[in-house]
Amino acid sequence: MMHTFSRRRFLQLAGMASAVSVLPRAFGAASPARVVVVGGGFGGATVAKYLRMWGGDKVAVTLVDPNPSHIACILSNLVVTGALTMDRITLGYNALKEKRGVKVQQGRVIAINYGSGTVSLSDGTALAYDHLVLSPGIDFVPPPEGPWDPNVTPHAWQAGPQTLLLKQQLASMRDRDTFVMTVPKSPYRCPPGPYERACVVADYLKRKKLIFAKVVVLDANPSIQAEPVAFGEAFNFIYKGMIEYVPNAAVTAVNSTTRSIQTSAGDWSNVRVLNYIPNQRAAAIGPASSLNRGWPVLNAQGFVPVDPLTYGISGYPNVHVIGDACAVPASEGKAVPKSGHMANAEAKVCADAILRSLNGESPDKNITTNSACFSPITATIGSWLSANFNYGDIYDAAGKVKGKGMHRVDLGEAPRTNGDNYQDMFTWAEGLFADSFV
Numbered sequence: 001m002m003h004t005f006s007r008r009r010f011l012q013l014a015g016m017a018s019a020v021s022v023l024p025r026a027f028g029a030a031s032p033a034r035v036v037v038v039g040g041g042f043g044g045a046t047v048a049k050y051l052r053m054w055g056g057d058k059v060a061v062t063l064v065d066p067n068p069s070h071i072a073c074i075l076s077n078l079v080v081t082g083a084l085t086m087d088r089i090t091l092g093y094n095a096l097k098e099k100r101g102v103k104v105q106q107g108r109v110i111a112i113n114y115g116s117g118t119v120s121l122s123d124g125t126a127l128a129y130d131h132l133v134l135s136p137g138i139d140f141v142p143p144p145e146g147p148w149d150p151n152v153t154p155h156a157w158q159a160g161p162q163t164l165l166l167k168q169q170l171a172s173m174r175d176r177d178t179f180v181m182t183v184p185k186s187p188y189r190c191p192p193g194p195y196e197r198a199c200v201v202a203d204y205l206k207r208k209k210l211i212f213a214k215v216v217v218l219d220a221n222p223s224i225q226a227e228p229v230a231f232g233e234a235f236n237f238i239y240k241g242m243i244e245y246v247p248n249a250a251v252t253a254v255n256s257t258t259r260s261i262q263t264s265a266g267d268w269s270n271v272r273v274l275n276y277i278p279n280q281r282a283a284a285i286g287p288a289s290s291l292n293r294g295w296p297v298l299n300a301q302g303f304v305p306v307d308p309l310t311y312g313i314s315g316y317p318n319v320h321v322i323g324d325a326c327a328v329p330a331s332e333g334k335a336v337p338k339s340g341h342m343a344n345a346e347a348k349v350c351a352d353a354i355l356r357s358l359n360g361e362s363p364d365k366n367i368t369t370n371s372a373c374f375s376p377i378t379a380t381i382g383s384w385l386s387a388n389f390n391y392g393d394i395y396d397a398a399g400k401v402k403g404k405g406m407h408r409v410d411l412g413e414a415p416r417t418n419g420d421n422y423q424d425m426f427t428w429a430e431g432l433f434a435d436s437f438v
Contacts, residue, residue: 043323329405
């Protein structure tokens with residue numbers, strides 16, 4: 001059911017990721033417990049920070065990431081259009097090291113030995129753990145047919161060089177050129193993200209007075225997956241005649257050389273910009289040729305099923321998966337989204353569960369998580385979306401209880417797009433950045 005919230009109410013809900021219902025518990029281990037965190041995005045950074053905040057010197061936390069800093073996907077569409085610079089979304093690890101006492105090790109994981117409890121890095125380092133938290137994010141599923149080269153037809157769904165490449169290609173557009181982009185099949189990272197990108201690209205073209213340029217949105221899903229009111233209004237009114245929205249457009253082939261794409265809803269050839277965002281799965285944590293790409297278990301969609309009370313993997317109670325890589329049990333039609341805000345909330349539940357386990361306690365069952373996001377619609381107005389989840393019974397499509405998990409108790413979308421929402425977007429983002437990395 002769609003509820004209507006005031007802006008004030010939304011901002012209250014958006015703050016819930018910083019105050020999920022779990023609370024730190026007293027912890028009395030004789031020697032520091034070793035926790036290794038793999039992946040330094042919103043999930044990994046937050047869990048490392050809160051393990052140290054709540055566990056203190058009783059927990060030794062090592063955060064492993066191949067990069068010296070994290071470049072956030074949040075706000076990255078505004079880098080594509082030139083509204084922001086890359087440094088605005090580049091988040092360092094210095095505060096985690098200096099303020100929180102997290103050991104940050106730059107390196108790439110090549111193998112995990114779940115039996116011995118060790119993580120092997122490409123430089124030969126082996127890290128032993130008592131608990132392991134995996135938050136590696138996403139990988140992409142290649143199209144059925146190619147040749148596909150993301151360095152020619154960028155996805156820009158992992159922020160960094162891809163973001164700048166798409167920015168460069170957008171800047172090269174001239175009047176009557178076409179920008180074709182895809183929306184992957186759900187589940188994927190950031191449900192509103194592709195529709196947001198379509199809007200800001202169209203706004204960029206309008207502001208450049210390229211009034212005959214076109215944005216084609218090829219959605220593999222049957223309808224808009226998030227903020228349907230805001231994006232429906234944008235596609236049908238604000239950008240009428242400039243954005244062409246095509247649902248049920250499953251990609252069958254991509255040719256990066258000719259910037260052409262074939263879908264179940266039609267083909268587009270030799271376009272100026274082809275922004276192909278592939279279907280997604282959990283990032284590999286071992287060789288791609290290894291069983292399940294290094295994971296003990298994956299679901300049919302390529303993500304890792306977890307227990308939402310601990311984010312543990314079945315059969316591996318001291319191994320936890322948070323963020324975009326995990327699959328959280330939820331009621332049918334009310335899936336837990338993959339977003340930076342949700343990763344932040346999951347990280348706090350996971351941190352609390354680890355500390356309880358080390359203290360010989362059972363996990364807390366009074367769990368609430370929240371995902372919120374803002375979306376720019378033009379260069380001056382925006383929208384927002386918020387969803388809240390409680391732990392308890394979850395339901396199948398017929399409304400019958402099918403087990404335990406995270407049940408969405410409400411869903412809020414901005415009643416209107418406006419300039420206040422656009423300005424609040426930066427307050428929200430900076431708050432989330434600080435809560436995760438500072």
